[in-house]
Amino acid sequence: MEKILILDFGGQYNQLIARRVRECNVYCEVHPYTISMEDIKAFSPIGIIFTGGPGSVYTANSPQVDSAVFELGVPVLGICYGCQLIAHHLGGQVTPAQDNSAREYGKTETYYDVSSPIFNGLPEKGISWMSHGDYMAKVPVGFQLTAHSAACPNVAIADDERRFYGVQFHPEVNHTEHGTDMIRNFLYEVCGACGDWTMADYKDTAIRQIREKVGNGKVLLALSGGVDSSVCAALLAEAIGSQLTCVFVDQGLMRLNEGDEVELAFSKWSMNFIRVNAESRFLLKLAGEAEPERKRKIIGEEFIRVFEEEAKKIGAVDYLAQGTIYPDVIESGAGTAAVIKSHHNVGGLPDYVEFKEILEPLNMLFKDEVRQLGRELGLPEYLVSRQPFPGPGLAIRIIGDITKDKTDTLRWADHIFRDEIAKAGQDKLLSQYFAVLTNTRSVGVMGDGRTYDYTLALRAVTTDDFMTADWARIPYEVLDRISVRIVNEVRSINRIVYDITSKPPATVEWE
Numbered sequence: 001m002e003k004i005l006i007l008d009f010g011g012q013y014n015q016l017i018a019r020r021v022r023e024c025n026v027y028c029e030v031h032p033y034t035i036s037m038e039d040i041k042a043f044s045p046i047g048i049i050f051t052g053g054p055g056s057v058y059t060a061n062s063p064q065v066d067s068a069v070f071e072l073g074v075p076v077l078g079i080c081y082g083c084q085l086i087a088h089h090l091g092g093q094v095t096p097a098q099d100n101s102a103r104e105y106g107k108t109e110t111y112y113d114v115s116s117p118i119f120n121g122l123p124e125k126g127i128s129w130m131s132h133g134d135y136m137a138k139v140p141v142g143f144q145l146t147a148h149s150a151a152c153p154n155v156a157i158a159d160d161e162r163r164f165y166g167v168q169f170h171p172e173v174n175h176t177e178h179g180t181d182m183i184r185n186f187l188y189e190v191c192g193a194c195g196d197w198t199m200a201d202y203k204d205t206a207i208r209q210i211r212e213k214v215g216n217g218k219v220l221l222a223l224s225g226g227v228d229s230s231v232c233a234a235l236l237a238e239a240i241g242s243q244l245t246c247v248f249v250d251q252g253l254m255r256l257n258e259g260d261e262v263e264l265a266f267s268k269w270s271m272n273f274i275r276v277n278a279e280s281r282f283l284l285k286l287a288g289e290a291e292p293e294r295k296r297k298i299i300g301e302e303f304i305r306v307f308e309e310e311a312k313k314i315g316a317v318d319y320l321a322q323g324t325i326y327p328d329v330i331e332s333g334a335g336t337a338a339v340i341k342s343h344h345n346v347g348g349l350p351d352y353v354e355f356k357e358i359l360e361p362l363n364m365l366f367k368d369e370v371r372q373l374g375r376e377l378g379l380p381e382y383l384v385s386r387q388p389f390p391g392p393g394l395a396i397r398i399i400g401d402i403t404k405d406k407t408d409t410l411r412w413a414d415h416i417f418r419d420e421i422a423k424a425g426q427d428k429l430l431s432q433y434f435a436v437l438t439n440t441r442s443v444g445v446m447g448d449g450r451t452y453d454y455t456l457a458l459r460a461v462t463t464d465d466f467m468t469a470d471w472a473r474i475p476y477e478v479l480d481r482i483s484v485r486i487v488n489e490v491r492s493i494n495r496i497v498y499d500i501t502s503k504p505p506a507t508v509e510w511e
């Protein structure tokens with residue numbers, strides 16, 4: 001399979017680069033810039049992309065690349081910081097842009113040399129997304145300038161002979177017009193890709209690899225009923241049939257009726273399915289804990305302990321399988337980017353786990369690829385296109401400590417929110433929507449009496465990839481109906497607010 005290596009220098013859009021490459025039907029992986037030359041050679045990429053990053057290439061301790069990477073004969077595309085790295089290593093000069101007027105942030109009119117392979121077939125002028133405080137003051141010998149803007153003469157560089165390319169802007173973000181086409185040009189025109197990354201192939205390869213690895217062994221799958229673990233169940237079921245047991249743990253933090261719905265859906269499949277009702281033990285472990293990361297870790301650990309117990313009952317289970325996907329891995333701090341949240345099924349894992357190995361057959365896939373794989377495996381559309389629900393469940397939607405009363409309150413409020421959204425036909429327009437129980441109480445008046453109750457926040461976003469998201473513009477009249485119903489029907493909530501922050505700077509979930 002053709003592979004692109006993405007070297008991660010800590011930029012915030014690194015996952016987007018990977019997504020764009022995959023969208024062009026070329027497989028890629030993101031690795032930290034510290035990866036060794038031997039590992040790079042073993043990976044055997046047809047091309048390498050250097051990501052952006054917050055550093056300055058000329059400062060001591062800034063992330064650097066081993067110069068030997070330029071001797072491999074493999075094409076390189078440097079993006080933003082990555083472009084400056086190419087210049088810095090190959091004899092150019094990068095300086096702080098405060099010294100001149102060339103620092104640029106945001107949408108910038110940019111002029112391209114369309115005879116360069118990267119800009120081949122594109123308009124000569126377009127908007128690009130810039131975000132740089134440094135500037136390539138001197139272009140390295142052997143390189144041509146291939147793009148400029150009003151403020152900056154050196155926006156893109158190219159050495160066609162050695163096949164090294166650099167762009168100062170971010171082609172991976174949607175704000176850059178034709179950005180994906182530029183990446184596609186790099187892959188197809190420069191690296192000679194033919195595009196062999198398809199879900200049908202991935203399915204066959206994954207099934208083969210699972211069979212090889214598991215042999216006659218037994219696998220226990222942690223099934224939550226969400227898209228990822230459902231697709232994982234279907235994949236494993238196809239690969240190893242009755243050697244698989246799916247264990248669904250109802251931790252008491254599911255949405256209204258969700259436990260029964262998951263049980264109903266999966267008990268229809270011909271697979272070993274076990275439901276464990278574990279509400280009280282989870283609530284006991286979480287009692288009094290208000291810190292978001294600790295809540296996640298407690299839940300992660302408790303899940304594993306339940307799975308270990310179930311595995312003992314089944315006997316001789318070597319593997320624990322989870323529906324971890326690539327963004328979970330990256331956001332939990334596998335790369336060089338800061339840890340945002342410990343996803344319960346990655347960073348939330350306890351140090352010691354009583355299984356021979358953890359199987360995560362989806363851990364290199366993005367969400368939309370997982371959905372595609374689900375369709376490829378013949379899963380029904382309602383399962384494949386469900387909105388995501390986080391493994392730690394309502395625990396990370398209750399701010400502060402968690403009690404049974406609070407989970408019941410949130411469950412009802414969330415149910416009403418989702419019910420009204422569906423009635424208004426808004427559900428197809430939203431990527432994710434849910435209620436959050438804040439720990440703020442405020443004064444209200446109901447009937448003729450004073451109330452002092454909780455504030456509920458409504459959250460709804462639209463997004464392609466959950467890495468960035470916009471808050472959704474739900475019509476006021478729908479919000480109004482939701483608000484009236486919740487304060488009337490749910491005890492202990494007397495105020496509703498709507499979250500109007502996008503991601504970044506906020507995240508989708510509140511914790």
Ligand code: XMP
Pocket residue numbers: 331340341342343344345388389390391392432466503506507508509510511
């Ligand atoms: P954030 O809050 O990081 O959420 O912007 C991005 C997406 O990830 C989901 N999410 C999780 N999913 N385990 C999961 O399976 C987790 O621990 C977890 N935390 C967040 C979130 O619902 C959103 O879709």
